[in-house]
Amino acid sequence: MLKTIKRYWGVYTRFLSTCFAAASTYRLHFLLLIIMDQLFYFSMLGSVDFLYNHVSKIGPWNRNEFMFFIAFILAVDHLHMSFVSESFWEFAFDIRTGRLDFVLLRPLNTIFSVFARQIRPATLINFVTPWGFLIYYGRQMQLDLVSWVSLFPMVLFSLVLLTSIEILVSMLMFWTVEAMGINFLRIQVQSLSRWPEFIYRGFANKLFTVGFPILLVGSAPVYFLLDHGRWLWVLAAVGALVVTWGLIGVFWQKGLKAYESASS
């Protein structure tokens, strides 16, 4: 087990170094990525801030609680954009061009090879804004020790859940001719998760928390961080993660059967 982890870590560090080498070649692109991320962070925070100039509460949350949620989501987004996001676009390209053949031949787990391959260093070094705001609003909320200790693990857990749901969605690429649309669908799934579950009412709420649990990505950990009595939400999110990986296992196998190399 330890040997396997060591081996995969070795491979991952190689992935990292090649991505850093590639990123340093295109410096203007590198700089633009940083600006793009900053614009996104400030537009998300700004939107909620402007809203709270006119209302004192949205649902059960005041300004600090809502801003803490948004900062949490931005921290998840920061890790997602740094370590995962780019790989989904490459996956679409791999399937369309048949380049997936070479990935399948590698003596590595293919899902690891596909979804951990691309890292975006520009976003990685852009950590100050999302994490700074998360810590700032955590202090405003006067989080207790348990919340501070579990903050980073919770962000990681959200990242894993979000990525898993996205991997499941991206399995659809095996059955479509043009995969760009599936990537856009994935982005829409992400944008749904960027708001707390209580803003969605009725059927939509049930659908996106139980049927397709994208709302658990942000809401479950934040509910727990703000009120430890709501640990059932985290348990539900863990259950959702297990089910998602079960489905990924099934659809990955079916997808590979449907994959026809370059002609697919």
Added chain:
Amino acid sequence: MSVAEIGKWAATIKISWNKLLSYKLNLLLLVIGPSVVFFFVKYSLWTAIFQLEGIEQLQGYNLPDMLKYQGWTLIVALLGQGYNSMNLAEDIRLGRISAFLVYPFGFWSFQTASFIAFECLQLFTAGITLGALFTLQIVTDLSLVALVAGLLFSILVSFFWYQTSYLIGLMAFWLEETWVLRVMFLTISQFFSGAVMPLEVYPEYLQKLLMWTPFPYLTYAPVKIFMGEYRGDIWQGAGILSFWLGVAVLLSLAVWRRGLRLYTAAGM
């Protein structure tokens, strides 16, 4: 424009139309999906703000007004925000534009004809969406004058959006990737155009500042025209947007000429 030239435009529009309809699911997910999901999020958010807090009015909007605003935002997004020129950077980088340099139909003409085909398709999509919003009573009190004025303004928006996307795509003569610029433009315009919330919700200093930019004319102005509530001069708004469209056209011409000097048949 000669008859032969018109024929080329018509043939390109027809081919692009067929190409768009070849991948219907992709079109649905790429163009219609994002706008619909964005609307759904805003619909949910504003309903929660008004209903959970029992708010009657927010900056002059009650809940039906706000949902109506968001409904029209969806229509304007469908009409105005295309994804044309998305692959333009790849075409330049991989040398695919070489073919257009020898064709008797220019690169800009080809792209624009494709955009017109796309826009025709979006007119149908927006029409169907409007029908659905009207049935659901999100959009009410339709007026023919406002509808025509809003439609014409939205078409102007779509040309500005297309020309800006084209300009961004041309930056591939110098940049490895141009999607970053596209996302930046989308993020800025969504935030500052009133696509997320009406400009009345923004701080006053920002509202004044924005009037010097093209952004309010990309969403807020056409939505208010459709709603029959635009307080400014429509001709002035169209004039300002046309000015920015002209700037985008001139910049595109300059960038194309300079970029072509760097271009080799093998790409960039």
